[in-house]
Amino acid sequence: MAQLKQERAEQTRRTLLLAAAEVFDESGYAGASITRILKRAGVTAGALYFHFGSKEGLAKAVMVEQGEHLELPGGPDGLQRLVYITLYLARQLQVDPVLRGGVRLAVEQGEFGLQDDEAYQGWIQVFDEQLLAARSHGELAHDALVDEVSWLLVGSFTGMQLFSQITTHRADLPARIRMLWRYLLPSVASPQIKRSIVIDDAPSAEQSA
């Protein structure tokens, strides 16, 4: 019984998070009324305050958990997987309301009084993991530093998706991220691996199986 209750509570929390992400993505923080989020989720105000405490708490959760539901492309860790992950994120930003809502709040958070880098640091960790594997496999150029490259990727990606959003509603984002890699790879990849990195989407599961 207790477990069933907990599962239901977890389900309600996910429903709320998804509804909130959608509304934040459409209308930003100020434009997202609690009434609209509750109506979209089909839950009570009590559930929102129980799980998130406040609208700001809900927004923080959307920001920080923006990537937790994603199924990042698999394959061996390293530079190739890192390229696949960034291109996957570019495509998800075109269609995934939770990621879009979280990224929008992370970018616009100054407007509702936050200065919270947790969402950014989450991506730094994801990228670091691939870069450390790349380093240990001899895939990184001698003077490319893991900390620098992951910072550069998170910073550049953040601005590029914003610029792409403002100019083309992110229609050109995958092409822009491929472009970023074309310019960065000569400095980041070791001479041995440079030519073998594919700057494109990961092969689909069927193809790679």
Next chain:
Amino acid sequence: MAQLKQERAEQTRRTLLLAAAEVFDESGYAGASITRILKRAGVTAGALYFHFGSKEGLAKAVMVEQGEHLELPGGPDGLQRLVYITLYLARQLQVDPVLRGGVRLAVEQGEFGLQDDEAYQGWIQVFDEQLLAARSHGELAHDALVDEVSWLLVGSFTGMQLFSQITTHRADLPARIRMLWRYLLPSVASPQIKRSIVIDDAPSAEQSA
């Protein structure tokens, strides 16, 4: 007489723009009350509506005119001047309220219902000018394209200054922009010029005189 009147009007407009940029930089769009802007500027509400029409009109002007007062580093057009300009912007973002206010609004504009790329396109033009000169002087790598590099710089710079703002109040921004150039230059600069580009602030006017 008519000219004096026009000069006074222009002065009032500048005073308002500066005061608004300061308040937007401190508090964002929603947090910047018209009352506070008028008090800071020491002008009447009538002047604000005469020059800008509305708070949104004022915000648009701050966004679009964010760089018009800047004295960009001089010197011959080309890749070196482009590097100097980006490092100058990194330093100005630490101290210049008009640039800071304009950039903040351009990043957070979604929160107040805008999707306006004019401020971004202004920087594209500035960067294009230097890259076209670089191209005509043989300073660009064979496969570096002017349109791509300027887009990449504007997109990356936008996100890097935001990430730097959230993590260090932009204390590390100049170092981050130097880092960006270290990684980009091998793909952007022609082999002939690569080693001669100085990735640092422009020499001061006294030094270069």
